Amino acid sequence: MPELPEVETIKRGLSKFIINKKLTKTTILCGKSFIGAPVTGTVKTIRRFGKALIIDLDNGKSLMIHLRMTGQLIYDGKERYAAGHPSDNFTDKLPNKQTRVILEFDSGPLYFNDQRKFGFIKVVDTDKVEKDDFIKKLAKEPWVMTPEEFYEKLQKHKNSLIKATILDQTIICGLGNIYADEALFASKIHPERRCSTITKNEAKLLLESARKVMDESIASGGSTMATYVKADGTKGDYLEKFAQVFRHEGRPCVRCGEKIIKIRVAGRGTHICPNCQRKNHD
């Protein structure tokens, strides 16, 4: 599932190709994947709120895109730009049976593919984007939240596990399973510690680590075609580039050499170094 850094990567990547381009036609291949009446217009800006991508047109209308589990955006102009859930669609001929919507720009088509159909594109008034039900409940992202604010939020959820708390998008916006594990590892915090045991310094460190792991992911290109298909033509996983614990079970910790293990926390597969991240932290 694309996480926030992937959506930020898509925002930056797509901006290069469709800003100032005209959306001339929308072909809807799956009714469930497109909400509202199709619109036309020139793209002014692309914004992101949490994991929602907003394409603003010059006529007061915007397209809100939720990729969810398996959504992909593949632009096929002079060159191809593909991002989202990694799959062979990045390089295959399109449209195909997973294509749900085709946004036709005067410079080329933008395919919205979505194998499992949980994602969608919705037409909204540009001035109502921030009042949208999904967007208005999002908390601040790690880049704008202060350490004091973060610590206060943890104090309000004293009995909750730290991992469950940082995954809650109404408390802090942007951390999904991968980045929660990476940020907790970077700050040497066991995911099952209660929020009440997290010190002010640890809260600050965790917030800074969250920013850092997501910045690194954005810098490395997230899950885009460039990271999916390596220079030698083989397929890789962008996680290989920067992840230190996520899906690293059985491999040595980069800090201490202890084997990374996988446990379950708050119903999610969770990766930790049992030596660097201690549960009984007094």
Ligand SMILES: [Zn+2]
């Ligand atoms: Zn370790």
